[in-house]
Amino acid sequence: MDKLNFPWLVQMAWRDSRRNRSRLFLFISSIILGIAALVAIFSFGYNLRQDIDSQAMELIGADLVITSNRPVDPKMLPLLDSLGNRRSKERSFASMILFPKSQGTRLVQIRALEGQFPYYGALETVPKAAAQGFREGQQALVDKTLMLQFDARVGDSIKVGEVTFQIVGILNKAPGQTGISATVAPAVYIPLRFLPQTGLEQKGSRINYLFYYKFDQKTDVKKLVERLEPRLEKEALNTETIETQREDMGRSFKDLTSFLALVGFIALLLGSIGVASAIHVYIREKLRSIAILRCLGVSATQAFLIYVIQILGIGLLGSIIGAVLGTVVQQLLPQVLQDLLPVEITVGISWLAIFQGIGLGLIISLLFALLPLVSIRNVSPLNTLRISLESTSLFRDPLKWAVYALILLFIFGFTYLQTEKWKEAVYFTLGVLVGFLVLAGIAWTLMWAVRRFFPERLGYIWRQGLANLFRPNNQTLILIISIGLGTAFISTLYFVQNILLNQVTLSASENQPNMVLFDIQEGQRQAVAQLTKQQGLPVIQQVPIVTMRIEEINGRTAEDVKEDSTLGVSPRAFQREIRSTFRSALSDSEKIIEGAWQKKVASPNDTIYVSLDDRYAEWIKVKVGDEIVFNVQGALIPTVVGSLREVDWNRIQTNFRVVFPEGVLEAAPQFHVLLTRVGTPQTSARFQQAVVRQFPNISIIDLELILSVMDELLDKIGFVIRFMAAFSIITGLVVLISSVLISKYQRMQESVLLRTLGANRKQIFAITALEYFFLGALAAGTGIVLSLAGSWALAKYSFETTFNPELLPVLVLFIIISSLTVVIGLFNSRAVVNQSPLEVLRAEG
Amino acid sequence: MTPILNIQDLTKTYQSTGQTLTVLDNINFSLEEGSTNAIIGPSGSGKTTLLGLCAGLDRSSSGMVELNGIRLDSLNEDARAQVRNQYVGFIFQNFQLLPTLTALENVMVPLELRGEKHIRQQALELLDKVGLADRSHHYPTQLSGGEQQRVSLARAFSNRPKILFADEPTGNLDAETSEKVVKLIFDLNREAGTTLVLVTHDAELAAKTQRIIRMKGGKIIGDDIMG
Secondary structure (H helix, E strand, O other), X not given: OOOOOHHHHHHHHHHHOHHHHHHHHHHHHHHHHHHHHXXXXXXXHXXXXXHHHHHHHHHHOOOEEEEEOOOOOHHHHHHHHHOOOEEXXXXXXXXXXXXXXXOEEEEEEEEEEEOOXXXXXXXXXXXXXXXXXXXXXXXXXXXXXXXHXXXXXXXXXXXXXXXXXXXXXXXXXXXXXXXXXXXXXXXXXXXXXXHHHHOOOOOOOOOEEEEEEEOOOOOOHHHHHHHHHHHHHHOOXXXXXHHHHHHHHHHHHHHHXXXXXXXXXXXXXXXXXXXXXXXXXXXXXXXHHHHHHHHOOOOHHHHHHHHHHHHHHHHHHHHHHHHHHHHHHHOOHHHHHHHHOOOXXXXXXXXXXXXXXXXXXXXXXXXXXXXXXXXXXXXXXXXHOOOOOOOOOHHHOHHHHHHHHHHHHHHHHHHHHHHOOHHHHHHHHHHHHHHHHHHHHHHHHHHHHHHHOOOOXXXXXXXXXXXXXXXXXXXXXXXXXXXXXXXXXXXXXXXXXXXXXXXXHHHOOOOOOOEEEEEEEHHHHHHHHHHHHHOOOOOOEEEEEEEEEEEEEOOEEHHHHHHOHHHOOOHHHHOOOEEEEEOOOOOOOEEEEEEOOOOEOOOOOOOOEEEEEHHHHHHOOOOOOOEEEEEEOOEEEEEEEEEEEEEOOOOOOOOOOEEEOEOOOOOOOOEEEEEEOOOOHHHHHHHHXXXXXXXOOOEEEEHHHHHHHHHHHHHHHHHXXXXXXXXXXXXXXXXXXXXXXXXXXXXXXXXXXXXXXOOOHHHHHHHXXXXXXXXXXXXXXXHHHHHHHHHHHHHHHHOOOOOOOOHHHHHHHHHHHHHHHHHHHHHXXXXXXXXXXXXXXXXXX | OOEEEEEEEEEEEEEEOOEEXXXXXXXXXXXXXXXXXXXXXXXXXXXXXXHHHHOOOOOOOEEEXXXXXXXXXXXXXXXXXXXXXXXXEEEOOOOOOOOOOOHHHHHHHHHHHHOOOOHHHHHHHHHHHOOOHHHOOOOHHHOOHHHHXXXXXXXXXXXXXXXXXXXXXOOOOOHHXXXXXXXXXXXXXXXXXXXXXXXXXXXXXXXXXXXXXXXXXXXXXXXXXXX
């Protein structure tokens, strides 16, 4: 007896579960979907990781790529031309093209290529030979979506700037290109040597310069890059290798999979709360058996272990089913996500993911079941003679608190493993905890309030239905938590999707500009404005843009900051190219929140006070009064931060991080942006054609196009999120069914007694329906209020937009959840209603 | 003869809403091995509490319980569980069979806990003695009250206890069944030489024992040793 006698414990666990297996399975079924979601995501993640590793070479197409977003200093050219065994050059930029046959115009990504790039993988074209052939003459490869959109054929021509190219091939796939990136900016390849003739390479044009290298196998590219990097960095040249490509992509897709894993994890947590509540009731029913066993000489630990073994067994079964389901679901994920990914995804069984899923299922079912299970240690054998006078309180059992701590630690640990960020893991854990506490608080308040303000005057059925909310063995707490969390989750997803879509459609509303012309050269400014007006379109805004970089902040350069991180200057400040403007007045989407706005610099010796977007200032850690030296394409301009502006970035208009006063940048190389609003698609097409024909260097962003792209993108992402959220929603339903079933077992005796005392079917039916309606309505209402608060916070702080929830769909959700609770409640209580009391008593014996 | 159960100055109090409720007040007695005894008294007299303490199901507030020479009040719950398994048998008014176990398995549990061998045979023999050999694979819900109590009897004797505590063993049975069960209890008891402690308010049943301890208000008000 001193020993635990493990084989006997297993045997007892098996025997004891005999009449409860289907119920136990129902309890555990709420974690199956959560496990399935996680196994699917994990498998997908591992397969993706492998695919990225094996396809990284084809994704980058070369051993080394050096890039720059400004023309390379001629003194660097000897170095750049000496690297590698084979080399290619590319200049890539956004530009309009014209299909002369259909007169269609479209913003595309021009990729002017010289050399034999790609060295790994291929430009996949139809016909196949075009991938090489286009390099031979005045020829182009055009992305397949463009060809389809303009009904173009191989042999047709396109006009890029001043030059007409013959289309020799349809481009199906290029290194590193995803379905989505092709939709946003479809690629057009032309030979580099024709670029000067197009006239698109003008000062101020935003061109990316790329140099591709292939090395022989002996060269250690990593070492070479390490050696070259200081020199390249000085000239603002960036490097990419197969290895960095692998890491970068791995990292960004880890973000995607960890986000999806967290969505799946919420489903699992929701299910686990269901498990805890179900086991709680199960153990309460087992009190008598436990007391008998204790009487017969079973130790507290043995009694505890009998049920731990049962939970582990059923948890293992649930997890295995979940893992199998997850492996099946995983086959669907690539289809859902393919357009978002640059690699071909293979689908394979990932044993690692399966084992992780099963392990996770075992841990989480045990952890959550431990909450009710630890009370077994305190079951006195005296319960065989009478129910113990001294019931054990939660607050007195330190082990329960330890279990709560373990659960929080587990949630935090899992989140940390996914995100690898302490802060996010803490926020996520706190979010779960707060959501849980708020719902529990509401449930407690509700029970207290119903009892305190009990409407004695109501009819018997109402009173009975209400009283069921707070009487012993009630399910109020668990149902409000599980249904509430489920509802909150579903409606938050709905709200967030709406916020995103609203943000875009808002921009498309009346009186807002819906077409942006950029890369307008100084000399073209007047003529473009005139052309716009000639077409009967308004010039809503026309602003100059000057590109620059930060050279010094308070006397510190990028190198100083790199060497000494204690200087209080962010190294980020020096990295980006800044597009700035100059004007004397604030626009209507911005306001000064600190300092003073300088309209004009009168004399060249005056101090120049620039105005910064407040969040940008925070990001690069500067404040009003700090000195910044800007490098405006070679000319150094010392300035002082004069004011900080709050900018509404959601408006479709040109907003700037840095604004100069008038009288400084007028002579600097600049281009202009013009905003207008076009009415019909025909006007839009006519205007675009006119602009492209007259000013081929000017690019046009048509908001309608952006909208349709956004729509497509949101649709795809939305589908992925809905797909994952479905796991939570179905889990919520399973938890609901199991919670209602558990309460059925509790209510059976009462209802039978009521029936014995003469209550008719209708009355029992009404009492049950009312109770579940109160529960469902309160839980759904609480969940919706929670999600309204959460979505409002997301809208305000994360998306920075206003939150105007549509109330009708919310009402529909409320009605669906409440009715579903009532229907499931009634469906599962039908035994009580339909059978004779004696039958039920016998069956439950 | 050495006493199998020795009770000295036994007191049990409960704290309830700030008040101290004395359920047992300074109880003293001892029982000889192999004897048959009854504790009788009206409802609320403390007899069930006394049985719980004697059998090591609960701890006293003060005083001593010594069972087969072992001081129960100094043992923790697990150690007391071991004592129960070694030396004590139970029969309850409401049978207290494990609902998920068959009759045979219910009888086997105490033996399995002791890690004994050939227990199946022993358990079947016991079931045969109580006349239920043919019902060994039935679950408690498939048995009548009398049959359930007979299974519980077989279970009580399965670990060959030194002392058998029976709490109102016929309280839930009709007169005819009661008679059979009582006969079985006494027959098996005699055969095994077990000390019997019957808790009952049935004077007729109590009269079948050698000694009657009468209780009222938590105190012993009489202790009659019968001829």
